[in-house]
Amino acid sequence: xxxxxxxxxxxxxxxxxxxxxxxxxxxxxxxxxxxxxxxxxxxxxxxxxxxxxxxxxxxxxxxxxxxxxxxxxxxxxxxxxxxxxxxxxxxxxxxxxxxxxxxxxxxxxxxxxxxxxxxxxxxxxxxxxxxxxxxxxxxxxxxxxxxxxxxxxxxxxxxxxxxxxxxxxxxxxxxxxxxxxxxxxxxxxxxxxxxxxxxxxxxxxxxxxxxxxxxxxxxxxxxxxxxxxxxxxxxxxxxxxxxxxxxxxxxxxxxxxxxxxxxxxxxxxxxxxxxxxxxxxxxxxxxxxxxxxxxxxxxxxxxxxxxxxxxxxxxxxxxxxxxxxxxxxxxxxxxxxxxxxxxxxxxxxxxxxxxxxxxxxxxxxxxxxxxxxxxxxxxxxxxxxxxxxxxxxxxxxxxxxxxxxxxxxxxxxxxxxxxxxxxxxxxxxxxxxxxxxxxxxxxxxxxxxxxxxxxxxxxxxxxxxxxxxxxxxxxxxxxxxxxxxxxxxxxxxxxxxxxxxxxxxxxxxxxxxxxxxxxxxxxxxxxxxxxxxxxxxxxxxxxxxxxxxxxxxxxxxxxxxxxxxxxxxxxxxxxxxxxxxxxxxxxxxxxxxxxxxxxxxxxxxxxxxxx
Numbered sequence: 001x002x003x004x005x006x007x008x009x010x011x012x013x014x015x016x017x018x019x020x021x022x023x024x025x026x027x028x029x030x031x032x033x034x035x036x037x038x039x040x041x042x043x044x045x046x047x048x049x050x051x052x053x054x055x056x057x058x059x060x061x062x063x064x065x066x067x068x069x070x071x072x073x074x075x076x077x078x079x080x081x082x083x084x085x086x087x088x089x090x091x092x093x094x095x096x097x098x099x100x101x102x103x104x105x106x107x108x109x110x111x112x113x114x115x116x117x118x119x120x121x122x123x124x125x126x127x128x129x130x131x132x133x134x135x136x137x138x139x140x141x142x143x144x145x146x147x148x149x150x151x152x153x154x155x156x157x158x159x160x161x162x163x164x165x166x167x168x169x170x171x172x173x174x175x176x177x178x179x180x181x182x183x184x185x186x187x188x189x190x191x192x193x194x195x196x197x198x199x200x201x202x203x204x205x206x207x208x209x210x211x212x213x214x215x216x217x218x219x220x221x222x223x224x225x226x227x228x229x230x231x232x233x234x235x236x237x238x239x240x241x242x243x244x245x246x247x248x249x250x251x252x253x254x255x256x257x258x259x260x261x262x263x264x265x266x267x268x269x270x271x272x273x274x275x276x277x278x279x280x281x282x283x284x285x286x287x288x289x290x291x292x293x294x295x296x297x298x299x300x301x302x303x304x305x306x307x308x309x310x311x312x313x314x315x316x317x318x319x320x321x322x323x324x325x326x327x328x329x330x331x332x333x334x335x336x337x338x339x340x341x342x343x344x345x346x347x348x349x350x351x352x353x354x355x356x357x358x359x360x361x362x363x364x365x366x367x368x369x370x371x372x373x374x375x376x377x378x379x380x381x382x383x384x385x386x387x388x389x390x391x392x393x394x395x396x397x398x399x400x401x402x403x404x405x406x407x408x409x410x411x412x413x414x415x416x417x418x419x420x421x422x423x424x425x426x427x428x429x430x431x432x433x434x435x436x437x438x439x440x441x442x443x444x445x446x447x448x449x450x451x452x453x454x455x456x457x458x459x460x461x462x463x464x465x466x467x468x469x470x471x472x473x474x475x476x477x478x479x480x481x482x483x484x485x486x487x488x489x490x491x492x493x494x495x496x497x498x499x500x501x502x503x504x505x506x507x508x509x510x511x512x513x514x515x516x517x518x519x520x521x522x523x524x525x526x527x528x529x530x531x532x533x534x535x536x537x538x539x540x541x542x543x544x545x546x547x548x549x550x551x552x553x554x555x556x557x558x559x560x561x562x563x564x565x566x567x568x569x570x571x572x573x574x575x576x577x578x579x580x581x582x583x584x585x586x587x588x589x590x591x592x593x594x595x596x597x598x599x600x601x602x603x604x605x606x607x608x609x610x611x
Contacts (some may be wrong), residue, residue, distance in 0.1 A: 001421050003241045005044075005118075006118060006125055008041075008043055008044050008045065008547070009037050009044065009128070010566060011043050012039065012040060012043035012182055014046060015039050015040070015043055016036070016039060016135075017152070018142040018481055019035070019036070019039060023442065026388075028143065029064075029065075029143035030064055030065045031065075032139055032143060033051050033136065033139065034065040034066060034067070036135070036136075036139065037049040037050070037051060037065055037067040037168070038067040038107075038148070040067065040112075040132075041067035042067075044112075044114075045118075046067070046112055046113060047093060047113045047115065047248065048066070048067060048111075048112075048113040048115050049066065049067040049110070049111070049112050049113075050063055050065070050067070050111045051063075051064050051065045051066070051108060051109075051110055051136070051604060052064060052076060052108065052111065053102065053106060053107070053108055053109075054106065054108070054109075055075070055260065055262070056105035056260075056262045058516075059077070060075035060076055060077050061075060061076045061077075061107075061108075062075045063229055064108075064419050075257060076097075076111075078431075079447060081148065082096070082099060084096065084097070084098055084099070084101050084122065084123075084125050084126065084129060085097040087100075087461070090446050091166035092114055092115060092116060093113050093114065093115060093116065094114060094120075095109050095111060095112070095113050095117075096111070096113075096114075096120075096125060097109055097110070098110040098111075098112070098125070098128065098129040098133070099129075099134065100129060100132075100133030100136075100137075101133070101137070102136060102137055102140050103127065103140060103141070103203070105138075105265050105272075108133075108136065110132055110133075110136070111263065112162055113602065114410050115453060127261040127285075127549040141563075143337075146328075149448050151429060162337070165282075165286070167286060168286045168287065168290060168389075168511070170286075171286050172190060172202055172204065172283075173202060174434060175190065175244075175254070175275075175279045176188070176190070178202065178275065179254070179275075182271075183256065185255040185259055186256055186257060186258055186284060187256075187257065187259075188203065188254065188255060189203045189205050189254075189255045190202065190203065190204045190205070190206050190207065190252055190253075190254060190255075190259065191204075191206070191207040191218050191222075191241075191252055191253040191254075191255055191399060192204055192205075192207055192251070192252035193206075193207050193222075193251070193252060194288050198261070201349050205255075207219070207222060207252060207253060208482070211230065214403055215422060215581065217230045217239070217241050218228070218241045218253045220241075220556060221242065221243045221253045222250050222252070222253050223250075224243075224429055225241065225243045225250050225273070226593070227241065227242050227243070227269055227273055228240075228241040229241070229263070229264060229269075229581065234263070236261035237257055237258060237259070237569045238257075238258040238260065238262055238263065238264060239255065239256070239257050239258070239262055240255075240256045240258075240264050240268075240272060240507065241253050241255055241256075241273045241277070242252070242256070242273055242276035243276060243280070244276050244279050244280040244283060245276065245286060246280040246283065246284030246285075247281065248284060249284070251279070251283050251284065251287070251459075252283075254272065254275075254276050254279070254475070256272060260430055262350035265317075271425065282512070285522070289322065292424060298429070299427050301325075301329060301426070301430070302429060302430060302433055305321075305322070305325055305411065305430060305433070305434065306327075306433055306434070306437065308321055308414040309321065309434055309437040310437075311438060312441075313322040313441060313478050314441060314445070315348065315349075315350075315438060315441040315442055315445060316348075316349045316350050317350075318352065318434075318437060318438060318441050319337050319348050319350030319438070320350035321348065321539065322335075322337070322350075322409075322434055323335040323337070323350055323351060323352060323429075325430075326409075326411060326419065326427070326430070327352075329426075330411060330418075330419060330423050330426075330427065331413065331418060332411045332412065332415075332418075332419075333354075333391065333412055333413050333414055334352045334355065334360075334411070334412040334413075335352050335390065335409070335410070335411050335412075336351040336352065336353040336354070336355035336360065336364075336409070336410045337349065337350070337351050337399075337407060337408075337411075337438075338364070338407050338408050338410070338438060339399075339406065339407040339442075340405060340406060340407050340408075345364070345368075348407075353414070355410075357388045363389070363391065363394060363410060363412060364410065366383070367410055368392070368394045368408075368409060370396075370406065371398065371405070378394075378395060378396035378398075378408075378419065378552045379394070379395045379396075379419070379424045379549070380394050380395075381393055381417035381418075381419070382392070382416045382417060384394045390414055391413060391414055391500065392413070392414060392415065392416040392418075392441070393413040393415060393417060393418040393419050394410070394411070394413075395410075395411050395419050395423070395424045395427055396408055396409060396411065397403075397409050397424075397427045397428045397430075397431035397432070399431055399432075399438065400432060400435060401435055401436065401439055404558055406435060406438075406439060407435075407438075409427070411427060418571060429452075440596075452464035454523070455496045456502060456505065456506065456514075456524075457506055457509035457524050457530070458506075458509065458511070459482070459509050459513070459522045459524045459530065460521055460522065461523060461524065461525050462522040462523055462524065462525055462526065464523065465521055465523035465525075465533060466519075466578065468521050468533060468535075469521075469533050469578050469581070470482070470578055472533070472535040472536075473570065473572075473576070473577070473578065476535050476536050476540060476572075477536070477571065477572050478536060478537075478570060478571045478572065479533065479534060479536060479537060479568070479569065479570055480533075480534045480536045480537045480538070480541070480542030480567065480568070480569040480570075481531070481532070481533055481534070481565070481568050481585050482532040482533075482534070482538055482542065482549075482565055482567050482571065482582050482585070483525060483527045483529065483530075483531050483533065483565070483566045483567075483572075483582075483585040483586060483588070483589045484508075484512070484529065484530045484531065484532070484547050484549070484563050484565050484589075485528060485530075485563060485564050485565075485589055485593065486504065486505065486508060486528040486529075486561055486562075486563050487561065487562045487564055487593075487597040487598060488561070488597070489504075489505075489527075489528040489561075491496045492504055492559065492561065500559070504557060504559070504561055507530060507553075507557045507558070508530065508553055508557065508561070508563065509522070509524070509530060510551060511552045511556060511557070512530060512532060513551050514552075515549050515552055516532060516545065517534075519535065520532060520533065520534050520535070520537075521535075522532045531585075532545075532549075536541045536571070539567070539569040539602070539604060542567055542569060543567060543602060543611045546565045546567055546600050546611060547565070547600060547611070549565070550563055550565060550598070550599075550600060554598065562598035563598070564589060564592035564593050564597050564598065564599055564600075564607070565584060565588075565589065565599070565600045565601070565611075566584075566585045566587065566588030566589025566591070566592055566600075566601055566602075566603065567582075567585060567588055567590060567600060567601070567602045567603070567611055568581050568582075568584035568585040568588060568602070568604070568605075569604065569605050574605065576605075582606065584603035584604075585603065587603050587608065588601040588603040588608060589601070591608055595610075
């Protein structure tokens with residue numbers, strides 16, 4: 001080695017010593033390497049010094065740092081099994097390329113350019129390669145350790161921050177923020193399963209749980225809980241999938257896309273795995289907290305609902321309350337309650353208007369088909385519009401009591417995937433708890449009906465009629481009363497027997513019910529006598545109703561019978577009472593029987609005449 005070159009190299013070592021004492025280690029490797037190359041250029045009187053790193057994506061060395069301005073040179077194709085290459089292309093300069101390993105995973109090349117007058121021998125170049133390769137390796141390791149310290153410090157801050165929150169959105173946002181800081185040149189997504197929370201302003205995609213949808217590596221990471229890597233050809237990229245794994249489950253996958261096609265270093269895989277695992281545990285804690293809050297809210301909803309239902313003894317009122325509660329709690333558009341009895345399906349009053357439309361049969365039949373097949377998952381987020389109407393989301397819950405299906409609740413929404421599976425489970429719980437209240441209301445109304453209903457004719461009892469008339473006289477302005485007797489009823493019993501007589505009585509009662517309004521009251525007065533009270537009906541209108549009843553009985557009874565009718569009415573200014581009303585109707589009925597039967601007589605208080 002020439003004495004002049006030795007002096008220059010010794011001067012470089014001294015300058016490097018002073019530089020290293022002031023070196024903070026916070027700079028990126030490329031910046032520190034550039035400063036070292038600038039020092040090398042000045043002390044060794046070189047025309048240029050450039051450090052190249054091997055890029056496996058293009059199978060060539062690419063510039064990483066230079067003494068001063070980075071040259072606009074293209075990538076250099078790798079030399080095969082050479083440590084030192086000297087290039088003399090006939091120009092005024094000689095180019096020397098020194099090849100070495102920067103790390104176990106990275107190949108490097110140092111390119112030096114100097115004038116031909118230098119006459120540097122190969123032995124000196126060997127010494128230079130040995131020293132500089134060691135120097136750059138140590139500088140790279142130092143920068144790497146500093147980078148690792150910074151990254152793990154960010155990971156520590158990340159862990160502290162996400163474990164201090166119980167909001168899923170905050171955890172997901174912090175994952176993205178940390179990835180941006182650690183890998184600013186990479187592209188990344190959070191692949192979450194459909195039942196996970198999705199925040200619209202973050203790079204989040206739905207994880208396809210089917211390999212045919214083009215995410216096999218991501219799906220393997222999700223199912224196995226192990227990091228997966230793959231290479232893409234167009235464009236050439238390396239992709240890593242790290243499972244977001246908690247103690248109980250895997251909640252998604254972090255997808256990291258490198259801007260080149262090269263295997264991820266082991267240290268990067270370890271760091272990303274640690275980041276994903278920390279995120280998974282924090283996400284799991286947030287989910288458990290959210291689930292506990294939802295569970296408390298669900299229990300509160302069930303408790304409040306049951307208290308409100310118990311305060312509503314009438315079935316219609318209970319159904320109306322449940323419908324409003326389901327629409328408010330689940331964002332439903334239509335709610336229907338159906339009761340199964342005697343092989344028939346009855347829509348309960350209080351259901352929303354859509355279920356009174358013929359179009360609702362499509363949805364009801366869909367639910368019934370699943371019930372018959374034994375399918376207890378009555379839940380769909382996107383029913384096909386070709387088979388159904390405008391509603392895309394549907395869920396239903398059977399009304400069970402003592403392991404017997406009493407009915408079903410059907411809930412519909414226009415929006416696709418409007419209901420979550422958690423909503424479906426809550427609906428099942430709500431309906432299960434409310435079924436007992438509904439059945440109690442039905443039994444209560446049936447018992448009340450039995451108390452005020454005649455067993456044979458199914459008309460009201462006389463006691464109920466008396467109370468209804470008394471209430472009407474207190475609240476209404478007028479009303480009419482019909483007293484009806486079946487003509488020759490004893491003769492029917494003697495001729496056909498008492499069973500036929502009872503059947504005739506039932507037929508006449510049915511004729512009366514079908515020819516009066518819902519608010520009118522038909523009752524069994526006693527024996528073969530029946531009565532009808534018509535609240536708010538004037539005398540002339542009552543006569544027309546009585547004529548219709550008499551005519552229908554004569555035409556449609558088997559064996560054919562006739563009836564006689566006595567009619568009376570009241571008005572508030574006449575100061576009548578129920579007893580006088582009954583007496584006038586009884587007198588009119590007596591006159592109808594005495595004048596040949598099959599007739600109507602009216603007693604208006606002053607006159608008695610044929611109606």
